[in-house]
Amino acid sequence: AGMTTLDPGFANTAACQSEITFIDGEAGILRYRGYPIQELAAGSSFLEVAYLVIHGELPEPGQLKEFSEQLQANAALPPELRAMLDAFPRNAHPMTLLASAVNTLGAFYADSTDPGDAEQVDRATMLLLAKLPTIAAHIYRNSIGEAPVAPDESLDYVENFLRMTFGELSGEAELDSLFVKALDLLLILHADHEQNCSTATVRVVGSSQASLYGSVSAGINALFGPLHGGANQAVLEMLEEIRGLGGDVDAFLAKVKDKQSKTRLMGFGHRVYKNFDPRSKEIKGLAAEILDRQENPDELFELALKLEGKALADSYFTDRKLYPNVDFYSGVIYRAMGFPTNMFTVLFAIGRLPGWIAHWREQRLDPAARIARPRQLYVGHAQRSYPGRV
Ligand code: CMC
Numbered sequence: 001a002g003m004t005t006l007d008p009g010f011a012n013t014a015a016c017q018s019e020i021t022f023i024d025g026e027a028g029i030l031r032y033r034g035y036p037i038q039e040l041a042a043g044s045s046f047l048e049v050a051y052l053v054i055h056g057e058l059p060e061p062g063q064l065k066e067f068s069e070q071l072q073a074n075a076a077l078p079p080e081l082r083a084m085l086d087a088f089p090r091n092a093h094p095m096t097l098l099a100s101a102v103n104t105l106g107a108f109y110a111d112s113t114d115p116g117d118a119e120q121v122d123r124a125t126m127l128l129l130a131k132l133p134t135i136a137a138h139i140y141r142n143s144i145g146e147a148p149v150a151p152d153e154s155l156d157y158v159e160n161f162l163r164m165t166f167g168e169l170s171g172e173a174e175l176d177s178l179f180v181k182a183l184d185l186l187l188i189l190h191a192d193h194e195q196n197c198s199t200a201t202v203r204v205v206g207s208s209q210a211s212l213y214g215s216v217s218a219g220i221n222a223l224f225g226p227l228h229g230g231a232n233q234a235v236l237e238m239l240e241e242i243r244g245l246g247g248d249v250d251a252f253l254a255k256v257k258d259k260q261s262k263t264r265l266m267g268f269g270h271r272v273y274k275n276f277d278p279r280s281k282e283i284k285g286l287a288a289e290i291l292d293r294q295e296n297p298d299e300l301f302e303l304a305l306k307l308e309g310k311a312l313a314d315s316y317f318t319d320r321k322l323y324p325n326v327d328f329y330s331g332v333i334y335r336a337m338g339f340p341t342n343m344f345t346v347l348f349a350i351g352r353l354p355g356w357i358a359h360w361r362e363q364r365l366d367p368a369a370r371i372a373r374p375r376q377l378y379v380g381h382a383q384r385s386y387p388g389r390v
Pocket residue numbers: 009196226227228229230231256263264265266267268269270271272320322325326327
């Protein structure tokens with residue numbers, strides 16, 4: 001009707017202008033603020049990238065140090081928030097608890113919830129970045145029945161998170177530093193991805209001038225779904241299922257190709273990339289490096305390699321331009337580090353937080369931004385009369 005066009009999943013509708021992330025899906029290009037993802041992956045750190053994504057420019061060394069120290073100094077959780085986390089069911093999915101805890105930050109720090117006040121927005125930005133890893137580690141420790149580990153101000157962001165999660169890492173210094181490097185890299189690769197489902201959610205919620213905490217909490221719930229961030233968990237479950245079937249990759253692919261089965265090859269396909277997801281290339285190399293260090297070959301990684309090879313040689317996938325995405329190999333790395341599958345999407349959330357914040361802040365300052373309010377094409381009944389009571 002009139003100007004309204006039907007566009008399911010917003011595949012052709014740009015809802016905003018943005019300066020944060022550039023993607024060319026046909027060419028497999030991804031840049032944050034103009035910097036190619038490969039260069040950031042090779043030389044930067046997650047905190048530097050977080051600063052870049054949020055503020056638009058790389059930090060000066062002094063700014064990076066100050067940024068990092070502020071996050072370290074604010075990593076601890078208020079006792080009431082810890083008590084709240086301790087009261088949650090221990091067997092709940094960590095993503096459910098993460099979204100709840102982030103929403104509740106708006107109650108503990110109510111003096112930083114006004115989107116109209118730039119200082120409050122800066123404070124909410126800092127508190128979210130500082131506390132998300134601590135909340136995530138606390139949820140994990142509770143889930144395994146171990147006492148939470150307090151943040152250590154002398155450690156940097158990623159190392160501190162790993163210590164709060166595992167207490168000790170592998171115990172082997174070289175492997176520990178490889179794990180820190182690997183997680184740092186994975187977080188860099190997840191830091192932003194323009195208008196994906198969770199970021200679009202953060203923008204939609206923020207467009208009503210809801211707080212940053214409430215908007216990010218909504219984004220975490222969007223990320224949880226298996227078609228989005230939940231795919232990293234689903235990939236591992238799929239690999240385990242195939243192993244359970246005696247490793248028969250062909251039988252599994254036949255099931256995927258049979259549309260009746262409603263089975264998808266998890267970790268494959270993307271709305272925007274019709275070519276290799278440049279993040280998956282970086283992650284595959286990292287997976288090989290880490291799993292090389294293990295004594296026994298990792299069966300699930302081998303299965304993933306086999307699955308990828310067969311799929312890329314199969315016209316079902318090549319005709320539809322389905323390639324491995326960011327989630328295909330990340331899970332095997334998280335698993336090698338000792339994370340249980342239900343923590344994988346939490347790691348994605350820690351990585352994506354700078355992107356969510358950057359988009360929310362960009363929208364806040366965008367003079368063209370309006371409340372998000374899509375239209376619809378009504379296809380229900382025409383007017384009819386209520387029959388009245390008998
Ligand atoms: N396995 C089998 N077939 C697939 C897959 C897949 N993974 N992905 C797409 N297809 C088929 C789909 O059935 C359709 O076929 P046809 O034209 O015969 O009906 C065609 O390819 C186009 O698919 P679509 O559903 O229209 O694509 P979309 O852009 O709406 O969905 C997607 C994108 C990522 C949700 C989808 O590819 C998918 O479900 N992939 C598996 C889940 C996954 O790995 N998600 C992570 C995405 S990347 C990071 C993130 O967002 O977290």
